[in-house]
Amino acid sequence: MEELIDLVGKAFVDHYYHLFDNDRPALSSLYQPSSMLTFEGQKIQSIEDITAKLNQLPFDQCLHVISTIDSQPSSFTGGIVVFVSGSLQLPGEEHHLWFSQMFHLIPLLEGHFFVQNDIFRLNYG
């Protein structure tokens, strides 16, 4: 069971950041009206507002490189909490931005999940 959780968490993370780096508007498919994003302390809710925030970030191209993925089953039946750390590389920037992000994934039909909780923070220090 632990291995399945880890596989599902990793598959989600790969999918999420692949979309982010290659087809950012398509991230809207991973959220639902109840979804919440806290981005660097800014609270955002709903598919439309979350999608707008992600698409309006002040860079067009980016590359996420994942360092760690930790997944656990959540209390919500079939749900998963996923904790990610990694770096964000922007064009023309010599230094990477390090970040941590957590997702609470809730199951939909047929093995799909949506993001209920999403919290993103750049790491300083």
Place this chain on the structure above:
Amino acid sequence: MEELIDLVGKAFVDHYYHLFDNDRPALSSLYQPSSMLTFEGQKIQSIEDITAKLNQLPFDQCLHVISTIDSQPSSFTGGIVVFVSGSLQLPGEEHHLWFSQMFHLIPLLEGHFFVQNDIFRLNYG
């Protein structure tokens, strides 16, 4: 409602790290048999094993300094996800260790919560 979530998240975080830094064995009161901790990638479950891990960390004294706390309601009725970043200061160490940690809190009676999900990572880079 957002403000209440933030107050509850902050109160929990203050309580958790106060216990960690001053009475680490008492952290056992915040976990339940179903609780899960992933500590630097190591998966641990149950009050006893989580408590043992925390008490056997290779330092006695420490001081957590919190940088950010982000809280959201979870799908579990009354539950809260809390995302923390900060630094860990150890005696005799000039440099701080930066960390990120997430908690999924589930309500008990009378305004108390227990930690269902706990994921801790040191930040590198």
